[in-house]
Amino acid sequence: MEFKTISGIEIPVLGLGTWHMGGDMSPDYSEDEKYIRAIKYAISKGITHIDTAEIYSGGHAEELVGEAIRQPAEKTHDRKELFITSKVWPSHLSYNKILEACENSLRRLGTDYIDLYLIHWPNPLASMKNAMAAMGELVKNKKIRNIGVSNFSIRQLANAQKYTKNKIITNQVKYSLASxxxxxxxxxxxxxxxxxxxxxxxxxxxxxxxxxxxxxxxxKYGKTPIQVAIRWLIEKPNVITIPKASSKEHIDEILGSLGWKLKKVDQEYLSQQF
Structure with missing residues (x-):
């Protein structure tokens, strides 16, 4: 695995996304074993950053992650070797609702702490000051270790930074060669x-x-389009990514984006072509 470090915080450049695992906005239990196997396999292959959210499949994605990290993987990992990210939904951005949402996520995940907790989307009706105060309280009480945001504009991110003494370590947004x-x-x-x-x-x-x-x-590199697309992203300073993969074959393929480099001319060519 390759890593990037910010303010002493080291995160794998490649994580596993869990959106649509276990359903859409509500739970679908029909393929639970498939998704648990996929998460366990990813961890066994060194993808120790798992990204989820309270809204994913109505909380069931967090339950699947929790089940996967409780069960022994092909190569056993301690909890401290994992980096779990989850997110609070914008309708829960009052002080007390953030605290409650985090407790619910911890319960579903079956863990004592979340490595990185994000505000999933900005909510113009919520007080950012109160939201950041709640996030700070969660850090203070060791329920979460780091805070971040998702889908924030520059203005929204700068505003959030004003209201916290804790480092906002990420903004999670849609980004690819096509976006x-x-x-x-x-x-x-x-x-x-x-x-x-x-x-x-x-x-x-x-x-x-x-x-x-x-x-x-x-x-030119003996790589697939998927591997090239991911490589183009993770070679950019400060960028990490969380593709979803739910089969061993797909997990192995995205892992093939690691351990090599695009030539500068190819980076620039791809940037121009999309």
Whole structure:
């Protein structure tokens, strides 16, 4: 695994996303064993950053993560070797509701602490001052270790920073070769402020795997379009990513994005072509 470090906090550049594992906005238990196996396999292969949220499948995704980390994997990992991220939904951004939401996530995950807890989306009707106070209380009480945000603009991120003494270590946003909005200032801001930009939907919901441009570049390195697309992201300063993978084959494929580098000319070519 490759890692990036910000303010002494080391995070794997490649995590496992769990959106749509165990359902959509409500639970679907029909493929639980499949998803538990996938999470366990990912951990056994060194993908120790697992990203989830209270809203994913109505909380069931957190339960699946909790079940997977409780069961022995092919290569056993202690809890301290895992980096678990979860998120609080914007309708829960009052002080007391954040504390309650975190307790519920901890219960579903079956763990004493969450490594990184994010505000999932900004809520213009909620008090950011109160929200950050609640996040700080969770850090103080060792319920969470780090705080972050998701889907925040530069203005919203800067506003959140004003109300906390704790380092906001990431802004998780949609970012891929096919979705470049963070390059309109947000990525640069995160780099300047020493904040991770965590890219979700890095494969543009699967559309990039069919790209002839990525296929042709990949041939030069013996890599697939998926591996090239992920590599393009994680070579950018401060960027890490959390693709979803629910089979051994897909997990192995995304792991193939590690351990090599794109030539600068190919990085620039890809940036220009999409």
């Amino acid at each position: 470049r909005n963070p390059e309109r200032g947000l990525l640069e801001y995160c780099q300047k402020e020493d904040i991770f930009l965590t890219a979700y939907t890095p494969l543009a919901k699967g559309t990039l795997k069919r790209s002839k441009i990525l296929e042709n570049v990949g041939k």
